[in-house]
Amino acid sequence: MNSKALALVGGLMAATALAAAPAKADVKIGLLGGVSGPIAAMAPSMVEAAQLAISQVNAQGGILDGEQLVGVVGDSACNPQGGTDAATKAVNIEGVTAIVGPHCSGAVLAAAGSVTIPAGVVLVTPSGTSPEITGLDDNDTVFRTVPSDDYQGRALARTLKEQGYDKVAVAYINNDYGTGLANSFKSEFEAQGGEIAGYAAHEEGKASYRSNLAELSSGGAETLVIFDYGDGTGLTLLRQALENGFFTNFIGGDGMKSDAPIKELGAENLTTFFASSPVGEKSDALDTFNEAFKGAGGDPDAIFVTTSYDAAFLLALAVEKAGGDKAGVAAALREVSNGEGEAILPGEWEKAKKLIADGTAIDYKGAAGDQNFDEAGDVPGTYALFKVEGDAFAVVSEMK
Incomplete structure (x- = not known):
């Protein structure tokens, strides 16, 4: 702690x-x-x-x-x-x-x-x-x-397609957060004509995910989308993917927008790492x-x-x-x-x-x-895509 x-x-x-x-x-x-x-x-x-x-x-x-x-x-x-x-x-x-x-x-x-x-x-x-x-x-x-991850996942999928990412692999933590976000992303990315070249859940807390990463990269995607936490397993995945050259580009959901990857891996090694996150209007x-x-x-x-x-x-x-x-x-x-x-x-x-x-x-x-709640107690929201800039994150573009 x-x-x-x-x-x-x-x-x-x-x-x-x-x-x-x-x-x-x-x-x-x-x-x-x-x-x-x-x-x-x-x-x-x-x-x-x-x-x-x-x-x-x-x-x-x-x-x-x-x-x-x-x-x-x-x-x-x-x-x-x-x-x-x-x-x-x-x-x-x-x-x-x-x-x-x-x-x-x-x-x-x-x-x-x-x-x-x-x-x-x-x-x-x-x-x-x-x-x-x-x-x-x-x-x-x-x-x-x-807002619900159903919105975030779909907005991220549309944003990546618009920016020219046509083929990606997806690694997601096997819990309610990771599964919900991955499913919504996959559904929208494929609906937009994108290819999911690898798609797999992983369990939390393992020392090595190299075999998972090798299998995900076998489909030929250069971009790995990670739905996990940057303070935990997501950091391990990102580190091992970089160390072994499994992928060239990395995209994270909001759980990956953490200071931990920057502090642990260095901004100079994260020039191709981006993360989505809700932002205040x-x-x-x-x-x-x-x-x-x-x-x-x-x-x-x-x-x-x-x-x-x-x-x-x-x-x-x-x-x-x-x-x-x-x-x-x-x-x-x-x-x-x-x-x-x-x-x-x-x-x-x-x-x-x-x-x-x-x-x-x-x-x-x-x-x-x-914060006007709908019948289910949910709210609409605004998301943006962030990149690493120095020791922090900076907005690249809005996500719609």
């Missing part, structure tokens, strides 16, 4: 100790992230973004009757069992009113199915992108502030978030920070609108962000609180875009 992850766990202990203080009861929301596991390098920034929303609420009068909003951090470890355990603790022991997270699709599906749906607790994931989440029988309690809301997050010491360009912030701020608005009633949070979540009402930008808690008290309709304008 890295130092930032340890700090987050320490923050959880401090928050729990604070919650034991008397006076008015704190209002708790769970922040369930992949603090350990394959996205451990991404998770701290995501949790920090959610904590920014919480700190803004508390700095502007608190929630409900002046209570403090507390983010209870839990480690979902980016796997189903971790997600279930973290959600069980958050709901049954901490008594959270709602949950931001988990971060990974498998953890979302397990936590929702086993814990939050039966308990009637609203869950908003900022990064669980599997298409399977859309079809959950969830009594309208599962939402996300990030250019707006006053995004500018406002970027300035606030940067001022709090965060990196506005880190992956999923806008969606994490939006998830936390939206839940705070919904809890306020519902008067703290867990059973009313889902309906309130739809009411505070549906394209109708007075605009609320990131950080405008005091303004929103007064309007809610006055019975005036509000419409949250998110850092990641207008």
